[in-house]
Amino acid sequence: MRDFNQNAFSGLAAKIGMVVLLVFCFALLNSNSYSQTIIAIQDFEATPATPTLAFTATGTGGSISTGQNPSTGNPASANLFASGERGFQTINGTTVLTFANQSLAGFTNNFVDFRLAGMSINSTNGIDTLDNVTLAVSLDGGATFSNEVRISGSTANRTFDFTATGASTTTFDGDNNPTLVMTTSGMAGISTVTLNLPSTATQVQIRITLLNNDANERFVIDNVRILGTAVPRTAALVNVGGRVTDSKGRGVSKALVTMTDGNGNRHSTNTDSLGYYLFEEVEVGQTLIFDVQAKRYNFTQPTQVVSLTEEVITVNFTGYTSKRLF
Numbered sequence: 001m002r003d004f005n006q007n008a009f010s011g012l013a014a015k016i017g018m019v020v021l022l023v024f025c026f027a028l029l030n031s032n033s034y035s036q037t038i039i040a041i042q043d044f045e046a047t048p049a050t051p052t053l054a055f056t057a058t059g060t061g062g063s064i065s066t067g068q069n070p071s072t073g074n075p076a077s078a079n080l081f082a083s084g085e086r087g088f089q090t091i092n093g094t095t096v097l098t099f100a101n102q103s104l105a106g107f108t109n110n111f112v113d114f115r116l117a118g119m120s121i122n123s124t125n126g127i128d129t130l131d132n133v134t135l136a137v138s139l140d141g142g143a144t145f146s147n148e149v150r151i152s153g154s155t156a157n158r159t160f161d162f163t164a165t166g167a168s169t170t171t172f173d174g175d176n177n178p179t180l181v182m183t184t185s186g187m188a189g190i191s192t193v194t195l196n197l198p199s200t201a202t203q204v205q206i207r208i209t210l211l212n213n214d215a216n217e218r219f220v221i222d223n224v225r226i227l228g229t230a231v232p233r234t235a236a237l238v239n240v241g242g243r244v245t246d247s248k249g250r251g252v253s254k255a256l257v258t259m260t261d262g263n264g265n266r267h268s269t270n271t272d273s274l275g276y277y278l279f280e281e282v283e284v285g286q287t288l289i290f291d292v293q294a295k296r297y298n299f300t301q302p303t304q305v306v307s308l309t310e311e312v313i314t315v316n317f318t319g320y321t322s323k324r325l326f
């Protein structure tokens, strides 16, 4: 009995250990994926994922793909999408997909990637040397594009579907001379194409050209993405102040000025002997509400609202003595 219990216990301990390990691994994976943000994506679904990277298709042979390659094709019965239920395919044509220009403001370590499959609709065809998929990008808002990566096949007619794990990663060089990558067939097929963008890039526009020349040749792409690491927002700090005067322009000292910031916090200060006041190191990008109070003075405009974008030293108040009313 004792031995049995000990075995049961050690078995349980091993299971707990495994669960802890799995949770740890999952947390690690998660923390990695959080460091990257999808800035824009086109998944070709009927209801596209957001933020949506819009595109236009021109040329020949292109269409939205759904369902599977024929069971007599190669790879047999392969999904015509990497995820969801739709991709984009080109059969016997040259299709140019031009995506919307995307700002990279607020992001660093930017890159673009997409999923790719190359299939034969019958059992004998595939990607040969005349067929290719070219990724071009523009970093100047679409004025000039540079061909950066070109995936091609061989005389052996290569085929692979979206279960392939081969990947191509290139770094942008801007010379319009694409890095040539010959895919293999099967699991090592180049199914993920990645292009790292230079740190100087402030925007990116993607253009993908799918080219083949036989009614049994099929390229499919899915999940065209622009990614980056969000840069923590560091708002500028500026001074905000002004002067409190009487109706004759003379400074009112010891007036109490209260500034309510964008978080609803109240900060107060008193004017100096000449009526000036100043709040230092206030974050821009917030709306501030200023109130003033001073003994023996009333104010025609005791509250002022300032939308802070830069240093402001003219939040002024003019008071009048109560006597003026009589």
Ligand SMILES: [Ca+2]
Pocket (backbone or CB within 6 Å): 043, 044, 045, 081, 082, 083, 084, 085, 086, 087, 222, 223
């Ligand atoms: Ca899809």
Ligand SMILES: [Ca+2]
Pocket (backbone or CB within 6 Å): 125, 126, 127, 128, 157, 214, 217
């Ligand atoms: Ca072929």
Ligand SMILES: [Ca+2]
Pocket (backbone or CB within 6 Å): 147, 148, 173, 174, 175, 176, 177, 178, 179
């Ligand atoms: Ca190049």
Ligand SMILES: [Ca+2]
Pocket (backbone or CB within 6 Å): 126, 127, 128, 130, 131, 212, 213, 214, 217
């Ligand atoms: Ca061909």
